[in-house]
Amino acid sequence: MGTFVTLAEVLEARGSPLEEDEVWCLLLATTDALLDISKKGSGNMCSVLSPGSVLLSANGSLAFKSCARYEDVASFTAPEVQQGHATSTRTAAEKMVVYSLGMTLYWCVDYHLPQNQPVQLSSELEDLLLSMCEDVVMRRTDLLTVLETCELHHKASMLPPAERLVRQLVEDVYRNSVSGS
Template sequence: MCSRMGTFVTLTEVLEARGSPLEEDEVWCLLLATADALLDISKKGPGNMCTVLSPGSVLLSANGSLAFKSCARSEDVASYTAPEVQQGLTPSTRAAAEKVVVYSLGMTLYWCADYHLPQNQPVQISTELEGLLLSMCEDMAVRRTDLLTVLETCEFHHKSSMLPSPERLIRQLVEDVYRNSASGRIFFLFVFSVKAVVCLLN
């Protein structure tokens, strides 16, 4: 069973609020945080691991933590589902379960980096990051990067690039969503008030 949280926003909501892709450093930080969290879940046994992750099932909390929820039935998750799962195979080992979720995570974060970009515009990320994400999205599980390698690669990059902590980034992403939501409500109330005044004057 996947973890659940009380107050959170999804990656989908983060991208919809900003209307543009995540930046390179943001993808690295989220990849580090999610890989670390998933590895902790995996240590409890393959039955605890989510089989599919998607932008709508990665939950970011205002306190800087993250969790995962089961994908909604209405959500189209086929493109985030590992090929072996689509073929009806159920991962029975920890290694197999990790390979399944690595595929989902890679597809999810690639979507975040590619969000709303024109088809003829390349993703604005480094060759290193794109190579890692693509290695996570290999159709053949045997060729797919494992979860520990993803984590170690992210940790090395994080230290060498002196990036902010994932917790700090997650808090900022959540704050941005709430700030945009608040701005939207204020704008709506302003427009409504102006229309009301105009009606009274007429």
């Protein structure tokens, strides 16, 4: 499988937020990976993702650390989880991970921005992230809708394959660690 770096390590190495096209590619890749996990049964899917639990591989694939107990993940945790509601269905588990992924990617576009500087996103991406971070579960979007939106955007914008971007982000981390910057 190769060596993995976390999304947090990618941002630390570059010292600046992700750009819009990078967010679209990552959103497509993570949603695709999460849907694969979801098909295997909701017991395999962790309800909380964070910048420290999304793993990027040098071969362009993604993986996720098992359920986060290794860092402060409260800000990435869906409100219903924080309120102690148990997940009873696959849909409920999926909605929690959608929230968590949305918050994780918001963190990535807001990384090291001065507090008074707004995040620079297209209304299309901002609306999608907001629908993912919706506090009310019933109004929150689902993984399939996120995937379809990303695929449409990907085709319309003629973005490179998501795997290529993931490989590039991993290479950038290694390049920075070797050069000692």
